[in-house]
Amino acid sequence: MSEENNEFAYCDEFVKEFTDVIENPVKGHSSVYYTGVDLGTACVVMAVLDENYRPVAGRYQYADVVRDGMVVDYVGAVRMVRKMKEEIEEELDTELLYAAAAIPPGTDTLDGGAVANVVRGAGFEITSLLDEPTAANMLLKMQNGAVVDIGGGTTGISVIKDGQVEYTFDEATGGTHLSLVIAGAYKKPFEEAELFKRDEKNHQELYPIVKPVFQKMASIISNGIQGYDVHNLVLVGGTSCFTGIEKEIQKSTGIPTHKPANPFFVTPLGIALSCTDEPID
Numbered sequence: 250m251s252e253e254n255n256e257f258a259y260c261d262e263f264v265k266e267f268t269d270v271i272e273n274p275v276k277g278h279s280s281v282y283y284t285g286v287d288l289g290t291a292c293v294v295m296a297v298l299d300e301n302y303r304p305v306a307g308r309y310q311y312a313d314v315v316r317d318g319m320v321v322d323y324v325g326a327v328r329m330v331r332k333m334k335e336e337i338e339e340e341l342d343t344e345l346l347y348a349a350a351a352i353p354p355g356t357d358t359l360d361g362g363a364v365a366n367v368v369r370g371a372g373f374e375i376t377s378l379l380d381e382p383t384a385a386n387m388l389l390k391m392q393n394g395a396v397v398d399i400g401g402g403t404t405g406i407s408v409i410k411d412g413q414v415e416y417t418f419d420e421a422t423g424g425t426h427l428s429l430v431i432a433g434a435y436k437k438p439f440e441e442a443e444l445f446k447r448d449e450k451n452h453q454e455l456y457p458i459v460k461p462v463f464q465k466m467a468s469i470i471s472n473g474i475q476g477y478d479v480h481n482l483v484l485v486g487g488t489s490c491f492t493g494i495e496k497e498i499q500k501s502t503g504i505p506t507h508k509p510a511n512p513f514f515v516t517p518l519g520i521a522l523s524c525t526d527e528p529i530d
Contacts, residue, residue: 285384286517288330306337350377352379376529377520379520382485383417399485399487403419403421405486460497
């Protein structure tokens with residue numbers, strides 16, 4: 250195993266464990282459960298950990314309740330999160346009390362309250378609200394470099410130094426922009442383009458079409474980390490699942506770039522790892 254792969258082996262194994270429990274929940278006798286709620290632009294993910302902070306259950310559902318990091322369908326978001334909560338509670342035969350959530354960097358004054366209220370409205374006591382790349386690093390455990398969270402609406406960056414977040418930055422450009430480009434190129438409705446993009450079998454065909462968007466993301470990253478000593482990048486978020494995106498980001502930025510196994514689940518799991526049993530105001 251290479252040094253780079255070994256560095257992220259813990260993250261990759263944790264993600265695999267979570268992927269398994271989505272299909273096969275682990276019903277036990279945990280004294281408390283910790284939940285992470287990730288309200289993404291394209292998808293809502295719920296990750297549940299036991300008292301030892303190991304994955305026991307999860308749900309994800311594509312949705313249109315958030316756009317560019319902002320909640321645009323509050324009632325729909327609450328209903329979706331509540332439904333996921335109830336389904337997992339039935340699977341585990343328990344009540345889920347505590348949850349953490351996350352928002353894009355720099356949006357806490359704009360929409361942090363709405364995200365927290367969605368989680369509370371679904372029946373949780375919220376214990377933590379942090380920015381998405383910082384949440385991802387709860388699982389990545391990166392000591393130095395930058396975590397890049399590429400979601401549906403935004404590209405968020407957290408510069409990490411000595412294991413601590415030194416700086417965060419966020420700019421609009423994400424998976425939605427890929428879908429818009431694909432819709433234009435194929436003259437498809439946006440919804441069809443979104444589904445076409447999600448199918449990994451189409452990625453090779455789509456790559457030349459979406460490559461300029463990847464280069465735009467790379468430009469956002471380069472500008473965002475300017476002035477900081479960043480020698481490696483880690484990509485997370487649903488859009489990072491696109492085949493080959495890490496190669497283009499590395500080529501365009503000139504910075505070694507790693508993509509964990511299934512980067513789609515890294516942030517929600519990091520959110521869950523930040524959850525406690527002490528609610529915030």
